[in-house]
Amino acid sequence: MDYLAQAPTLLKAFWYIAIFTTVLFTVLMAMTFAGGGDVEDADFDTDTDSDHSGGDFKTFTFRNLINFLLGFSWTGIALYKFIPSQLLLVVISIAVGAWFVWFFFMIMHAVIGLGRDQTILPEDFIGHTGQVYLTIPGTRKGVGKVLVSVGGSIREFDAITDGSPIDNGRAIRINEVIGDNKLLVETIV
Numbered sequence: 001m002d003y004l005a006q007a008p009t010l011l012k013a014f015w016y017i018a019i020f021t022t023v024l025f026t027v028l029m030a031m032t033f034a035g036g037g038d039v040e041d042a043d044f045d046t047d048t049d050s051d052h053s054g055g056d057f058k059t060f061t062f063r064n065l066i067n068f069l070l071g072f073s074w075t076g077i078a079l080y081k082f083i084p085s086q087l088l089l090v091v092i093s094i095a096v097g098a099w100f101v102w103f104f105f106m107i108m109h110a111v112i113g114l115g116r117d118q119t120i121l122p123e124d125f126i127g128h129t130g131q132v133y134l135t136i137p138g139t140r141k142g143v144g145k146v147l148v149s150v151g152g153s154i155r156e157f158d159a160i161t162d163g164s165p166i167d168n169g170r171a172i173r174i175n176e177v178i179g180d181n182k183l184l185v186e187t188i189v
Contacts (some may be wrong), residue, residue, distance in 0.1 A: 007049055010089070011080050018073035025066050040179050064101050071100030120159060122177045125150055129188060136185065138165040146185060159183045 004015055075096040076089060083089040125148050136144030136159050144166065147160040159172070159182065166172060166187050176184040 010086055011077070014017065014073045014076035014080065014093075015070055019078055021066050021069040021073060025070060028063070028066065038067070042113040064104065067100045067104050068175070070097075072097030088108065120155065121185065122151060122181045123172045124159070125183065126176065129171060130166050130185070132159070132166050132170045132172055135168055136161050136166040138163060143182065146174075146183060148183075157181060157183045159185045161185055161187075163187065 004012055007015065025127065049159055057094050059061045072093045076093040079089055079092060083092065113138045128148055128150055130148035132144060133156060134145035136142075136146070138161060140160045140162060143158045146156065146157055162184065163186060166185070171188040172185040173188050174185050176181050178184050
């Protein structure tokens with residue numbers, strides 16, 4: 001502790017903030033991984049809807065405060081000897097603390113995206129193109145099969161047509177969903 005006793009005031013402040021927030025961060029992470037409950041319960045009540053993630057991000061949270069202070073304090077400690085201007089050091093430390101909060105938002109956005117319903121319904125394919133996999137008999141006399149690619153995945157569906165038969169390998173456009181997931185298709189000329 002002699003080091004902290006002899007350190008300049010700004011460096012002491014960085015160290016005290018870093019020690020406190022690092023211990024608190026470690027405890028919160030241990031509680032999270034051990035199933036100790038959602039530590040977001042201690043957050044301030046300032047919900048802001050995210051743009052299209054399907055969940056809520058809270059702007060002023062205890063966790064965001066800890067993330068900011070971690071980036072702020074450890075940057076101040078790491079750069080104290082290299083940046084002679086204390087004002088510049090504090091500004092850089094604030095910027096890194098803000099970057100920590102932004103980085104946390106990006107991680108949470110990705111995690112929430114993993115929990116979103118990714119179900120693709122046949123209605124989502126209307127207007128898309130595909131390829132005939134199994135010949136489609138004409139004028140709704142029988143069912144063939146088509147392969148359609150949407151969102152990076154290829155799906156196989158039963159298909160019928162109002163026109164003449166469509167042979168294997170032909171390009172088609174999906175016009176409608178009929179009954180139990182049958183697609184009404186037409187040949188692309």
